[in-house]
Amino acid sequence: MGADHEGGVRRRPVRAVAYAACGVVLLAGCASMPDSGDLRGVESTPRQETQVRVFAMPPREDARPGEIVQGFLEALTSDDPQYDTARRYLTADAARQWRPERLTTVLADGPSIEPDKLPGGQEDTDSLSYTLAGSQVATVDAHQAYAPADGPYSKRLHLTRDARTNQWRISVPPQGVVMGKSDFQRNYTSVNKYYFASNTSVGASGQPVAVADPVFVRKGVDPMTQTVRSLLGGPTSRLSPVVRSSFPTGTALRKGTASLTPDDQNKLTVPLNDRASRVGTAKCTEMATQLLLTLRNLTPTVDAVELLGAGDKRLCDLTEERAEAAAWHAAAKSPEYVYFLDSRHRLVRMAAGSPGTSAVAVPGALGESGKELRSVAVSRDERTAAGVDTAGKSLYVTALTSGGSLGEPVVTSQGTTKDDRLTTPSWDARGDLWVADRNPHAPRLILLEQGRGEPITVQTPELPGRIKDVRVAADGVRIALVVEKDGKQSLLVGRVEREDKSAGHPVSVLELRSATPELEKVTTMSWAGDSRLVVVGQEEGGLQQMRYVQVDGSTPDGPTPAALSGVKAITASEDDRLPLVAYSEDGIVRLPSGAQWQKVVKEGSAPVYPG
Structure with missing residues (x-):
């Protein structure tokens, strides 16, 4: 990932501080930026083991514009669940409006950063622009669906200097998240969500046919809870015309559910909102089957699921053995x-x-x-x-x-x-x-x-x-x-x-x-x-x-x-x-x-x- 960019500058490795005891890596971000010299592209972070979590550092006081740009891009590759650190590189208005979950653009390498020329050679200004460039490999949309892409990537990023604090911040960030391929491979993992083929059943008992719907979730940001939320949100647009979900429309995790973790018996309990509270036994079994097939694709340690409705009312539970009888799964x-x-x-x-x-x-x-x-x-x-x-x-x-x-x-x-x-x-x-x-x-x-x-x-x-x-x-x-x-x-x-x-x-x-x-x-x-x-x-x-x-x-x-x-x-x-x-x-x-x-x-x- 250390290749030179045509027309750009030679890339430097990102310095990071690792804390092995707690499994955390802090991206050096703008703290590792030089105060002078050429502006450099963002080197993709070396791949880490899945148990290592990576967090970026916030902008330092009086950081130069180039440091702000590079620190922001490095923060996009961290395991910060809501990209809170990345938002600290943005102006207040930009931080409120930015929606990183809507699009991830994957480049062959990390984006190169080129400062736009100032009119008339002017150097003392409160507004600057940079161009992020690279070669596209893929995109991941708001439904977490992956699609190959090619062709050049070029997006302009604007910075302004706050009149009150005199600090540089990004006022117009790129759409969504952009990162190099190696960072994408470190940050994301593919998982199959499962739905049922519409109007299709097989066998004497009329089993529904399970259909895999692959999506990408962030490895270091509670992938189990992410995957369950994605499943409840429905199939990707590519499969939605031909599959159905047994979860009633509007079903979601109960408000206040922060994280899902299996118990010591490898059973995952999933509290749902009241949209699921009136389902019958057969429908609930199909819902649990979707969940169990999906979760076992993510991690084989989940052997059973239990669904709870409003007031912690037990709706149904399902083991792996019963799931095999509940649906036809290739x-x-x-x-x-x-x-x-x-x-x-x-x-x-x-x-x-x-x-x-x-x-x-x-x-x-x-x-x-x-x-x-x-x-x-x-x-x-x-x-x-x-x-x-x-x-x-x-x-x-x-x-x-x-x-x-x-x-x-x-x-x-x-x-x-x-x-x-x-x-x-x-x-x-x-x-x-x-x-x-x-x-x-x-x-x-x-x-x-x-x-x-x-x-x-x-x-x-x-x-x-x-x-x-x-x-x-x-x-x-x-x-x-x-x-x-x-x-x-x-x-x-x-x-x-x-x-x-x-x-x-x-x-x-x-x-x-x-x-x-x-x-x-x-x-x-x-x-x-x-x-x-x-x-x-x-x-x-x-x-x-x-x-x-x-x-x-x-x-x-x-x-x-x-x-x-x-x-x-x-x-x-x-x-x-x-x-x-x-x-x-x-x-x-x-x-x-x-x-x-x-x-x-x-x-x-x-x-x-x-x-």
């Missing part, structure tokens, strides 16, 4: 098998997570008949499979039961070559089957409800190119598409909206956004969690690489998968205890947790977990 549904095509291009399977290497043909036509396949997908309940023939022309759907016939294809492509025909199919938890026809003369994204019936052409008004690959999320409300245009491939994630069939266009994919803006080629991808994908691709001029990405385009914490050359296909389960499985130049290989890639079989292709 990460909690460990598949029984992993599937692939053997040397005869028939569908075989082996126990998921098994250390063995023996695979057997699946029961039914895709394993027992002589039909050769190019790609396959197995339904989430592992009762049905879909396969595309080796020509890529025909899609078949059949039950995984002995003696079943293959039947007629449910979709046929008229493309002239294999690469202009059908993609690998994909199933969601509803039992709906998705596939794309790459025929350049009639490209379309297709949905087969319950894997049968008349194919529905999905509307994709924002699609910037031709679909190369399709993977629908288990929840059925998000879909990942590899889209090709001008020889480059992008991984886009969109929202699936389902309308009344009488409207004429019952299904649409909207708000397609890039999850890998830095890649110019995407070879293969798979869902690898509730809001995470594993992707194989290349940056411009680079070598093939494998990485995890979040659906919002951010990079998740944790290690990347071990390198593997010549990857042609990859599959992962939402249950992260199961290994990645890939088709590479070495055949079918797998990557158990904490190990290296292991060969399964030399002759095989198209590996898939259910989905």
